[in-house]
Every structure is written in structure tokens, then in C-alpha cells.
Amino acid sequence: MAATTPASAITNGSADANAHPEVGALIDERPNPDGTWSYCTGTLVSPTVFLTAAHCGEPGQKRAHVSFDASYEPGDTLYTGRYVPDPRYKDSSELHDMAVVVFDTPVKGIVPAQLPEPGLLDRMEAAGKMKATRFTSVGYGSVSSTRNSTKKSAHQYSYRYTDTRHQAPISFDDLSGKWLDLMPKAKGDGSTCFGDSGGPNFMGGPTSHLLVATSVSGADDACKQVNYDYRLDTPTARRFLGKYVTLPAATR
Secondary structure: OOOOEEEEEEEEEOOOOOOOOOOOEOOOOOOOOOOOOEEHHHHHEEOEEEEEEEHHHHOOEHHHHEEOOEEEEOOOOOEEEEEEEEEEEOOOOOOOEEEEEEEOOOOOOOOOOOOOOOOOOHHHHHOOOOOOEEEEEEOOOOOOEEEEOOOOOOOEEEEEEEOOOEEEEEEEEEEOOOOOEEEOOOOOOOOOEEEEOEEEEEEEEOOEEEEEEEEEEOOOOOOOOOOEEEEEEOOOHHHHHHHOOOOOOOOO
């Protein structure tokens, strides 16, 4: 997992509109230099619990604001709660890169995402089903990356943000103990980019709500190669999540 960069936005995707109302954006106290407000993505997993990435938070952060609007504008409804990172997470490692926002009041009118049974992805791989399985990434991150042609720029790429929830299909690449690797391979595939961190990867097509992994990092700054996504069906992930939400039990 060397030379990775934080995952942020959906590239080569389409506006999600109301397909995944349970997916929200973390909203900053002040606008970004480009006038946008969102800085990470996450998913409602119970009426009071929003799952995101630990690296989205600042050191010592205690509170966070979340919008579930498909396209955020200042003045839209915000839900506020305690920001709690997995205590095992360290800035020097991508392991345990999970956090929750525990809302002060329940979110009404939005059905939370489904969480996976323990070991779901391992069973699918053992049955030879993972290679053909499709996934849907959702997030509020950058919708495009452009290589900077001038040497005056301090960065290799520029990114465009819109504070709008997007989705993109993406293909399976690899599975390991804690990671689900996804990659644009098939025609029409998109990817995640800066701003999609903490956002969901749903198993299935564009209407799926089965959240199996969260976006953590990517292999390239152009947001076109492998995404490294943190599995939610492992004992490690369930140990943290189980403190805040009732998890599905194994059915077989």
C-alpha cells in the first residue's frame, strides 16, 4: 500500500440524485478556496450513526456537521454530532481508518444503508463469485482531474469540486484480509478521487444499498487506478462498528 493518496471524489460518474439518500457529506465550518464546503463523504448506518473515515478528522476534533442534500448549498439542513474515530487509528497507517458521527438527534426520513454479514466477501471469493461482482462507489469528491501543464503550479493535477453527490460503477480487482481493491476496468467504469474518503462502496448496481467497504485511498493522483477500500465484514471493522450500531449476524 505504498505511495497511496487519500481518496476523494467520483470521477467519470453521474449525479446520484436520490438514488442513495443515506450518503452524506461532511461540511466544513468555512468554505474551501474554490467556494465549496464538503471535505469528505460518509453513510448513514443507523438513524443516529454516520460512518466515515478517521483521516477526515482534524487532531482533537470532537464535533462534525453532515448534509444529506444531493447538492449542498449554504443554509441547507445540517445534522450535528460527536465525531469519534477508531481509537486504534494512527496517522502513519491506513489500518482502522474508520470514524463515526453520532448525531444529537435521529435523522428522519432516510433509510440507513445495509451492512454486510461477517465474512461475506471471503465466502463470495471462495465460491468464485468476486471477479464478476460489480460495485457502485458514491461520494461528494472531485468529479475530474486535470494535469497541470505549467511548471509554475505546485501540484501535478487540478481537481474540480461541486458539493454534489455522484456515483460510478467500478470493477473488482483484489481482496485481502482488510481491503477490497476496486478498479475501473469495464467500459463505463468510474472511480473515486479526493473528497470521496469515507464514502461507500455498495455491492451491486446503481440502486444497491449493501455497504461492504468504505473508500480510503487510491494508487494515483489522477484517480484512474486502484482504489483501496476498507472492508466492513471483518472482525476488525465489526469490533469498532459494533459499539455504535447493531450488526448483522452470520446466516450460514
